[in-house]
Amino acid sequence: MISRLITILQESELLLSDQEIESFSEVQPLLNDEDIADALWLASKIGSAYKVSEPAAIKAVSESDDAIAIEVIDDNTVVVAPSPMVSAYMPPAAKSDNGSMETPELGLPIQVQAAPALAHPREISRSLRPLLRKVPSLTRSELDESATVNRIAERGIWLPILKPSPERWFDLELVIEASKFSFIWQETLDEFQQLLEGQGAFRNVRTWTVKEAATGQPQLVAKRQQGTGIEQDQPLRSPKELVDASGRRLVLFLSDCRSRLWQQGQIHDWLTLWSQHGPAAIVQLLPERLWSQSELDVGFAVQVGSLMPGAPNSKLQIRELPARTEIAPADTLTVPLVTLTAEALKQWALVVAAAGRQRSPARLFDLSWVSDPERDQAMAVIQPQSAKERVELFMATASLLAQRLACMMAAVPVELPVVHLIQQELLPEVQSVHIAEVYTSSLLEEVRPNRGRL
Incomplete structure (x- = not known):
């Protein structure tokens, strides 16, 4: 051997x-x-050495779909047959239960870094600096070292002197409306919530969700997420839980003001309750030029200012009220309006802090007209039907950035991560309000049940 x-x-x-x-x-x-x-x-x-076999020991491999045929020409030459061919023809899409043909997925999935949904978070964080002041606490105290030492030296009394501890000025109540287009703003609102919680400008930040019940009335629940990130059902809460008798609580109501809840009148009652006990504002998710197409058009466009820091909305100074407007003060609701931009938030924060003669846009609602059934008939709008009419309406009312974004979205799958990637790489000047212009227009329609896929 x-x-x-x-x-x-x-x-x-x-x-x-x-x-x-x-x-x-x-x-x-x-x-x-x-x-x-x-x-x-x-x-x-x-490792093992090369295995030398007798030429006669090599057997022909049977042909199969997954095997590679080997043919022995002589004792020293081995020819490997080419691998089997794979057809490039893609089979037709299978029919669904209702008989319709599903559109096949085109292209290959790739992994890219997701773009931030909230534009300019640093600027937004700096815009809230007027609210960073500290005030004496109503519940906590600390040792006043200077006063204690002076009393010991002057009177010989060895007892501590306490003083209120400094703390942040406001608590923040973040109320988010769950509507048809909530998925558009989900990532944006999550990042905005994280920004407010991590900034340290407020003593406490609580998040609430307003959703429509089967009866059409609004329901308020606390928004809590478990470790998996899945929002769990919470018991119904009362809007009075957001009221602070000391007036040191801000309420931000985030909505596009287009849902049916704004036609019931109960939302206005909640805002009236919060506005009577502290500063409250509506964070409008749509740009100002589209406010007239929402339920904000029911109110009067005014400007508000304040001479007292932290004044409730009921004590704001109203400017630019239309002439010959006769409304009883008890039947009115005045709410400042802001958008998710640094400039708008800074303007509102300066009004809350009563810094100078700063003004902020607002809406003055006549509560008697809001609950009037004839209002819906008077404000009925005829929607375009044909595709040409929809495009013409969008090009006539949308901003230039929204038009450019819509053209780029027409070439890619209409999904929020893709839209945010376009915003980051191709149109960095686009903000969330421009994305909302495209999504809330009549150009898109849902073709699949997946959220965010249109």
């Missing part, structure tokens, strides 16, 4: 012949038995 192995190694030129061994031994001594044993041990650890 060993002699046969030596012969095979010499024929394969893997082992020196007797003549080569003799000539090599004259130059340097040969390996001894221990060196050969070490080499064999090392070879066994590195």
Whole structure:
């Protein structure tokens, strides 16, 4: 067996012949038995040697779809047949239960870094600096070292003197309306909530959700997320829980003001309750030029200011009220309006802090007209039907950035991560309000049940 192995190694030129061994031994001594044993041990650890088989032992492989045919020409030549061909034809999409053909997915999925949904978060964080002041606490106290030392030195009274501890000015109540287009703003609102919670401008930040009940009335629930990120059902809460008797609580109501809840009148009652006890504002998710197409058009466009820091909405100074407007003060609701932009938030924060003569846009609602059934008939709008009419309406009312964004969205799958990627790489000047212009227009229609896919 060993002699046969030596012969095979010499024929394969893997082992020196007797003549080569003799000539090599004259130059340097040969390996001894221990060196050969070490080499064999090392070879066994590195890997198995090439397996030499007899030519007759090679058998033809049966042809199959997944096998590669090997044909032996002679003792030294082996030809490997090409791998089986795969058809480039894609089978037709399967029919769904209702008989319609589903559109096949085009292209290959790729992984890209998601773009931030909230534009300019640093600027937004800096815009809230007027609210960063500290005020004496009503519940906590701390040692006044200077006053304590002075009294000990002057009177010899060894008793501590306490003073209210400084704390943040406001608590924040973030109320988010769950409407038909909530998925558009989900990532934006989540990032805005995280920004407010991590900024440190408020003592406490609580988030609430307003949704429509089966009866058409609004319902208020606390928004809480478990470790999995799935929002769990919460018991119904009262809007009075957001009221603070000390007036040190801000309420931000985030909505596009287009849902049916704004036609019931109960939302206005909630805003009236919150506005009587502290500053409250509507964070309008749509741009100002589209406010007239929402339920905000029911109110009068005014400007508000304040001479007292932290004044409730009921004590704001109203400017630019239309002439010959006769409304009883008890039947009115005044709410400042802001958007998710640094400039608008800073303008409102300066009004809350009563810094100078700053003004902020607002709406003055006549509560008697809001609950009037004839209002819906008077404000009925005829929607365009044909595709041409929809495009013409969009091009006539949308901003230039929204038009450019819509053109780019027409070439890619209409999904929010893709839209945010376009915003980051191609149109960095686009903001969330421009994305809302496209989504809330009549150009898109839902073709699949997946959220965010239109």
